[in-house]
Amino acid sequence: MHGERKIRVLIAKPGLDSHDRGAKIVARALRDAGMEVIYTGLRQTPEQIVETALQEDVDVIGLSILSGAHNTLFPRIMELLKQKGLTDVLVVAGGIIPDEDVPELEKLGIKGFFGPGTPTDKIVQFIFENAPKRS
Amino acid sequence: MSEIEEIVQGVLAGDRRSIAKAITVIENNPEKARRIIASIYPHTGKAHVIGVTGPGGSGKSTLIEKIIREYRRRGKTVGVVAVDPTSPFTGGAFLGDRIRMQELSVDEGVFIRSMATRNYLGGIARATKDAVKVLDASGRDVVIVETVGAGQSEVEIIKVAQTIVVVFAPGLGDEIQAIKAGVMEIGDIFVVNKADRENVDKSVMDIRAMLQLxxxxxxxxxxxxxxIALTGDGVAKLIEKIEEHRRFLEREAGREKAxxxxxxxxxxxxxxxxxxLMIEELEKEGEFESYLQKILRREIDPMSAAEKILKKKLGGC
Known part of the structure; x- marks a missing residue:
């Protein structure tokens, strides 16, 4: 069946933390909203995440992080995305990211931040509204 | 150069971004997909295509990770299409086959693509066959297709792969139940994975007995x-058998199968x-709708309607 183009989302857990309940709940919510969600498991390097995004040709990357290493890992991921020419991919983040870190991360091009307690509907809606429109 | 030409050139040069884009087009745009396939088709037919199927939980993804590593050790490049089911209720999909293969994603010699069935039946997606052609044309030596967890009727993989590996695991329930038909008949090689578990020899014997029937x-x-996919035990032997089957196809049954x-x-x-073409033609003159109404009123059955249409369009036969 061909029809409207499905939004493809990569849900990734960069770095060294082993808590993926949140990532899985978000993945499930996006799936239930009709998206195709690629889940890659724990402890991913920025290189792995970006290469996966490239091979899977995703529209959106959701980064889940609770280790506190976002200021190290996120810039590296954004840099690699640029190097590989994946500049139109929407990047959103969830987990524990202190408010004061958000402006710097926004400057890198990360667009949505969804901390603990965010209703999943809000994330779904944000992705529908902000995912790149491709033919 | 048009977008499609650019993608085709990229695929033929082995460019990973182009391969990824080509597969996206194939999944979403039948008209453009046809153009891509038409251009790359002369460059296909070189890769050995391996289908890996079997019930969910038998360890297909983990085993494929080890198969890839073994082929890489032998200097071969590998492409993978890993299929998972689309939810028939929401249209969404959770694609988790990569979890087991993640370390390989940064290996230049490996290209892995996850694919949702989009409600196509038979254990693969409609786009799987053409995605395999893209990976083949991009110069991969080996292309592996992982079907959705499959058992009795998901046998579409025979249209895509040359060598079919059916993976079972002990303790997944009554083997006879799992293997009474379907995948049992399409396997070129059977694997009992998780061979460190109890009852593995019984599973092997059951399968042999079924095959002899x-x-x-x-x-x-x-x-x-x-x-044992987790440790890699037995995988080198499996590759030997796959290669043996490939040579067998080249020698004997290959041409017939192709x-x-x-x-x-x-x-x-x-x-x-x-x-x-026919439907388009009928719709132009509103005939499609009028046949549809007749069928709904039970004045004609669909098969007779189709016959009538054919006679009219092609002139009596």
């Missing part, structure tokens, strides 16, 4: 192997083309 005359006797495959593809392509 087949009264088909066979030039190739499917071997039954044991593996012919059968081409025949099925041609028949399906004609069906699709003719059907859509």
């Amino acid at each position: 087949s009264n088909k005359e066979q030039a190739w006797t499917p071997p039954v192997l044991k593996t 012919r059968e495959k081409a025949e099925t593809e041609l028949v399906e392509a004609i069906k699709e083309k003719v059907a859509s």
Whole structure:
């Protein structure tokens, strides 16, 4: 069946933390909203995440992080995305990211931040509204 | 250069971004997909295509990770299409096969693509066959297709792969139940994975017994192997058997199998083309709707309607 183009989302857990309940709940919510969600498991390097995004040709990357290493890992991921020419991919983040870190991360091009307690509907809606429109 | 030409050039040069984009186009845009396939087709037919199927939880993804590593050790490049089911209720999909293969994603010699079935039946997606052609044309030596967890009727993989590996695991329930039909008949190689578990020899014996019941005359006797995908035990042996089967195809059954495959593809392509042409034609003059109404009123059955349409359009036959 061909029809409207499905939004493809990569849900990734960069770095060294082993808590993926949140990532899985978000993945499930996006799936239930009709998206195709690629889940890659724990402890991913920025290189792995970006290469996966490239091979899977995703529209959106959701980064889940609770280790506190976002200021190290996120810039590296954004840099690699640029190097590989994946500049139109929407990047959103969830987990524990202190408010004061958000402006710097926004400057890198990360667009949505969804901390603990965010209703999943809000994330779904944000992705529908902000995912790149491709033919 | 048009977008499509650019993608085709990229695929033929082995460019990963182009391969990824080509597969996206194939999944979403039938018209552009046809153009891509038409351009790359002369460059296909070089890769050995391996289908890996079997019930969910038998360890297909983990085993494929080890198969890839073994081929890489032998200097071969590998492409993978890993299929998972689309939810029939929401249209969404959770694609988790990569979890087991993640370390390989940064290996330049490996390209892995996850694919949702999008409600296509048979254990693969409609786009799987053409995605395999893209990976083949991009110069991969080996292309592996992982089907959705499959058992009794998900046998579409035979239209895509040359060598089919059926993976079971002990303790997944009554083997006879799991293997009474379907995948049992399409396997070129059978694997009992998780061979460190109890009852593995019983599973092997059950499968051998089932295979012996087949009264088909066979030039190739499917071997039954044991593996432990987690540790990689038995995987080198599995690759030996896959390679043996590849050589067997080259020697004997290969040409016939290729012919059968081409025949099925041609028949399906004609069906699709003719059907859509005919329907388009009928819709132009509103005839489609009037036949539909007649069928709804039970004045004519669909098959008779189709016959009538054909007679009218092609002139009596």
